[in-house]
Amino acid sequence: MxxxxxxxxxxxxxxxGARARHKARAGLKAAGLPPPEWYDILQLLGRHGAQRPRDIQHKLGIEQYTLSRLLARMDQAGLVAMQPCTVDRRGQITALTAQGEACRAAMWPTYAAAIRSAIEARLDPDERVQLAVMLEKIA
Amino acid sequence: MxxxxxxxxxxxxxxxGARARHKARAGLKAAGLPPPEWYDILQLLGRHGAQRPRDIQHKLGIEQYTLSRLLARMDQAGLVAMQPCTVDRRGQITALTAQGEACRAAMWPTYAAAIRSAIEARLDPDERVQLAVMLEKIA
DNA sequence: GATTGATCGATGCACCTGCATGCAAAACCC
DNA sequence: GGGTTTTGCATGCAGGTGCATCGATCAATC
Incomplete structure (x- = not known):
């Protein structure tokens, strides 16, 4: 016990955790922007280059079916582009489009505001470190 | 920034947060038990007695429509009983049934195991306190 | 190089959630 | 009291998630 x-x-x-996610999502939606998951994917593709769904899935810890549909929607929206993968014909290369990068940039201020209001507005610097350390042990 | x-x-x-929630839910489901939200409601009703949806909603921070349907399912499952509220005929009194209490008791070991594996297995006692303190400031 | 098993990604289905709204009862206000 | 506003709960609809499974391709073993 x-x-x-x-x-x-x-x-x-x-x-x-729930509150933080919810607030970020709400803030983005209020600004007419996509949900936080989209940001994470756009950011990953921007930083680490085009890659296969499988890799995104592992790096971000998203379920396979969730990611599949997420990418379908983002593709539909023109934020990413799916290209055939030459080395493994099962796979696809998911690349960031210019529009996708623009969307990521547009999301950042709102997303950042949510982070600030959740973390920086409530914890002073050494408390942030403590929190990060404790959470690392859990995750 | x-x-x-x-x-x-x-x-x-x-x-x-997401991982913890997911693990608890998965553990319960694997044991053929209801999701964690059900536990919270059953526990609240057990500890603080029968009460109206509105009160549950505020105490647990659940959305109104979510709770409404949650209670409908739990009522359907026989875990709670909805009785007309005499002092406010819009409302209902949500009471824990014997079956509901049994369900809560049955869920506890599995739920507790999730908590132990997330918190106690990874943090020693003073770290737990630190985490709780930091999180309180955020929530 | 053929068979067997594993992996990649998509998808049908059932369920759950969010939003907007509806209805009924209470509270408020003149 | 009569009308307006607010509150309590339910619900239709659209969309997202989890699960199981599928088709296609790759890898491993012989």
């Missing part, structure tokens, strides 16, 4: 402190930490972890 | 530590903390918060 978990101790009281563990229960407290658990409850707050679940709650804080 | 958020600092690097804030970004790190944010990412881990989102990730750890």
């Amino acid at each position: 978990p101790g009281a402190v563990s229960l407290l930490a658990w409850g707050r972890l679940i709650d804080a | 958020p600092g690097a530590v804030s970004l790190l903390a944010w990412g881990r918060l989102i990730d750890a």
Whole structure:
């Protein structure tokens, strides 16, 4: 049976995580922008170059079917482009389009605001470090 | 623009929260048990007695429409009973049934295991306190 | 180089959630 | 009291998620 402190930490972890995600999503939606997952993908493709769904899936920890449909929507929206993969004909190369990069850039201010209001507005610098350290052990 | 530590903390918060929730849900489902939200409601009704949806909603921070359907399913499953509210005929009193209490008890070991593996297996006691404190400031 | 098994990605289905709205009862206000 | 606003809960609809499974391709073993 978990101790009281563990229960407290658990409850707050679940709650804080849900709230944070929800707020970020709401802020983006209010600005007419896509959800946070899109940002993560756009960012990954921008930083690390075009890659296969499988790799994105592992790096971001998204379920296979979720990512598949996510990419389909983003492709539909013109933010990424799917190209046939020459070395493995099952796969596809998912590349960031110019429009995709523009979208990522457009999302950043709003996304960043959510992060600031969740983390920086409530924790001073050394508390942020503490939180990051504790959370690393959990994830 | 958020600092690097804030970004790190944010990412881990989102990730750890999602992972924790997902693991708890998966564990319960694997044991043929209802999802974690059900536990929270059953627990609340057990501890604090029968009450109206509105109160549950505020205490647990659930969206109104989510709770409405959640309670409908739990009622359907016989875990709670909806009784007309005498003091406000719009409302209903949601009460825990014996079957509901049994379900809550049956869920606890599995739920507790998820909490232990997420918190207690990875943090020693004073780290748990630190985490709880940091998360309180965020939530 | 053929068979067998594993991996990649898509998708049908059922369920769940978010949003907007509806209806009914209460609270407010003149 | 009569009309307006607010509150409590339910729900139709659109969209997202999880699960299982599929077709296609690759890899491994013989």
